[in-house]
Amino acid sequence: MTRTVYVNGEYLPETEATVSIFDRGFLMADGVYEVTSVLDGKLIDFEGHAVRLERSLNELEMPAACSKEELLEIHRELVKRNEIVEGLVYLQITRGSDGDRDFVFPDPETTKPTIVLFTQNKPGLADNPAAKKGAKIISIEDIRWGRRDIKTVQLLYPSMGKMMAKKAGADDAWLIEDGYVTEGTSNNAYFVKNGKIVTRPLSNDILHGITRKAVLRMAEEAQMEVEERLFTIDEAKEADEAFTTSASAFVMPVVEIDGVALGDGTPGPIAKRLREIYLDESLKAAI
Numbered sequence: 001m002t003r004t005v006y007v008n009g010e011y012l013p014e015t016e017a018t019v020s021i022f023d024r025g026f027l028m029a030d031g032v033y034e035v036t037s038v039l040d041g042k043l044i045d046f047e048g049h050a051v052r053l054e055r056s057l058n059e060l061e062m063p064a065a066c067s068k069e070e071l072l073e074i075h076r077e078l079v080k081r082n083e084i085v086e087g088l089v090y091l092q093i094t095r096g097s098d099g100d101r102d103f104v105f106p107d108p109e110t111t112k113p114t115i116v117l118f119t120q121n122k123p124g125l126a127d128n129p130a131a132k133k134g135a136k137i138i139s140i141e142d143i144r145w146g147r148r149d150i151k152t153v154q155l156l157y158p159s160m161g162k163m164m165a166k167k168a169g170a171d172d173a174w175l176i177e178d179g180y181v182t183e184g185t186s187n188n189a190y191f192v193k194n195g196k197i198v199t200r201p202l203s204n205d206i207l208h209g210i211t212r213k214a215v216l217r218m219a220e221e222a223q224m225e226v227e228e229r230l231f232t233i234d235e236a237k238e239a240d241e242a243f244t245t246s247a248s249a250f251v252m253p254v255v256e257i258d259g260v261a262l263g264d265g266t267p268g269p270i271a272k273r274l275r276e277i278y279l280d281e282s283l284k285a286a287i
C-alpha cells in the first residue's frame, strides 16, 4: 500500500512527496524529530512528545512549524488515512532550505522550517516476540555530541552502534562515557539489583525519554524502588535483570550484556511487570 505522508501542509502519496536537496536536515543534520507509537489506532503519550519537540526546537532556536493542536490533527489524520492500528508516527522538523548551502542559519523570517510526518505500520508492536526473548546488549564507547537531550536527527553513531551490535551477534548497544553508562543507541537504560531499579539521572548527556518518565512514575506508583544515579557496565552485568525503554519498544527486557547472562538469562520479573503496566496504562490514556 502506498502511504499517505505529510509534507509542509500537504497530504501526499509517499511517491510524490519531495524535500529540497538544499534542506538543512539533509545537508547539516539540522533538524529534530519525534516518534510516537500507535496502539489500538490511538496515540501513546502525544502530549509528552509534543512538549519535548517544542523544547528541542527552542534549544536550537528553530521556529515551530505549527501549533500543538495542528500537530495532533496531522498525527490523527495520518493514522486514519493509513489505517494504522499498531505502529508509529515519525515527525521531523528541519531548519528548511534557503536554496543554498551555508553554515550560518538562514533568516527564519524568510526560510520556513520543513515539516515531514509519515506512519510506519507495525502489526504486533505490543505483543512483540522480541520482548518475550529479551535483548542482548554490547557496550561501546559513547562518542556522540554533548547535547543528547535535544532529539536531533544526527543518528549516524547510534546507527553504527546498532551495526556493531549486529556484527557481534547482539541486538543493541549501551553507550559508555567516562566509565558510566549513558543510555542505549535509541533507548534509556536500567538495571535491577535486589528489587531496586537504577537508571542514570537526566542531564544533557542523555535523551529525556518520554517512556522513561512514564515508566519511572508507574514504577513508583507500584511501590517499586527507583534510584537515579550514574552506574557502570560492570554493575549492570552483575544485576538481577536489566531493561530499556523507548516509545517504539516500550519496556524491553535485557537478558545479556557483553556476553554475560543476567539472572537465568530470561526476561526478569520487574521488566515484564513494567512492560505490562506501561502498555495497560498507556492504552487507557491514549488519544
Ligand code: PLP
Pocket (backbone or CB within 6 Å): 183, 184, 185, 186, 187, 188, 206, 207, 208, 209, 210, 211, 212, 245, 246, 247, 248
Ligand atoms: N535515548 C535515545 C538516544 C533515543 O534515541 C531514544 C528514542 O529514540 C530514547 C532514549 C527513548 O526516548 P523515548 O522514550 O522518548 O522514545
